[in-house]
Amino acid sequence: MDIRALAAEYGFAECYVFPTESFKHYERRLKSGALHSAGKSLISDPAETQPWANAIVVLIYPYRPYSDEIPVSGNYPSSNAAYHASGKMMRKLAEIGIHAERAEVPMRELLIRNGVGVMLKNGLTALPKFGTRYSARALFVDLPEIKYTQPEIQEAARCEHCQACERICPSNAISKDGYDFQRCARSYMGGDPMENWVMDAMTCILGCELCQKVCPYNIGIEPLLEMPEAFRLESLLSGKVKPALEIVGKNLNKQGRLMQHACVIAAKQGRADLIPLIEPLCEDSREGVRVAAEYALKKLYADRD
Numbered sequence: 001m002d003i004r005a006l007a008a009e010y011g012f013a014e015c016y017v018f019p020t021e022s023f024k025h026y027e028r029r030l031k032s033g034a035l036h037s038a039g040k041s042l043i044s045d046p047a048e049t050q051p052w053a054n055a056i057v058v059l060i061y062p063y064r065p066y067s068d069e070i071p072v073s074g075n076y077p078s079s080n081a082a083y084h085a086s087g088k089m090m091r092k093l094a095e096i097g098i099h100a101e102r103a104e105v106p107m108r109e110l111l112i113r114n115g116v117g118v119m120l121k122n123g124l125t126a127l128p129k130f131g132t133r134y135s136a137r138a139l140f141v142d143l144p145e146i147k148y149t150q151p152e153i154q155e156a157a158r159c160e161h162c163q164a165c166e167r168i169c170p171s172n173a174i175s176k177d178g179y180d181f182q183r184c185a186r187s188y189m190g191g192d193p194m195e196n197w198v199m200d201a202m203t204c205i206l207g208c209e210l211c212q213k214v215c216p217y218n219i220g221i222e223p224l225l226e227m228p229e230a231f232r233l234e235s236l237l238s239g240k241v242k243p244a245l246e247i248v249g250k251n252l253n254k255q256g257r258l259m260q261h262a263c264v265i266a267a268k269q270g271r272a273d274l275i276p277l278i279e280p281l282c283e284d285s286r287e288g289v290r291v292a293a294e295y296a297l298k299k300l301y302a303d304r305d
């Protein structure tokens, strides 16, 4: 059974096979308090929790970002598609007698320690063929035959002579010392009411794309020029979020997150025509939606006056 060929059948452009060593760096960071809450539930010692597994397979699903005119993060559609494709692949593996389970492990450490990923100053991990524009899914597997992926990285990260992301980051989250998630605006766009500085930094629905946009590792990745209908601001502000959630993942609408983000983007685009859709949201039961609607109206009224 060729696991790489099987991954390609499910739409993955790359498939790495790595040993199941424990994640020492992650454990150290966990103890020091340097991790975002989202990263605290990962598996750090597979030998203890998945003793049956003899490899971690990492599946890479590259994506193209949307062009500047289209204010939607390309990451989430790809992440959602990768999630479902890896689920289908797991079922196929089960059919042919190979046990596989999702591996929620420290992905960055896994890619870097095995010599396929480059650690970047902006907190992301570049893969030479895909830059930072990819989603990665990992599976614990019990393969009948294993051929581990060999290291690919030959050169030091370009970060040493580059400050592009440091200069453009609107919340000063990147410095010569690296990335500080506590200062990254993207860390606060998960659905809880957003502070003004976070909304000021937002460049698109579901995120901030600036540090990836300027990164030389992403040069040459052609952006998508067409916006999916599901992300039209009129639809999101009217509460028609289901089609967008089908694309980005059903769990991404905590506290009306998509509606919140649509308010902010409407303000940034100067869409005064959307004021009638935003005004009723100031009475919404969800605090996050009310806060974003008030932010948007303040800006749109100021533009109009």
Ligand code: SF4
Pocket: 120, 121, 122, 158, 159, 160, 162, 163, 164, 165, 166, 211, 214, 215, 216, 217
């Ligand atoms: S923009 Fe430059 S400094 Fe920032 S992560 Fe990319 S290469 Fe490194």
Ligand code: SF4
Pocket: 122, 168, 169, 170, 171, 172, 173, 174, 183, 184, 185, 186, 201, 208, 209, 210, 211, 212
């Ligand atoms: S996502 Fe935005 S706020 Fe966060 S580090 Fe990158 S540029 Fe800064």
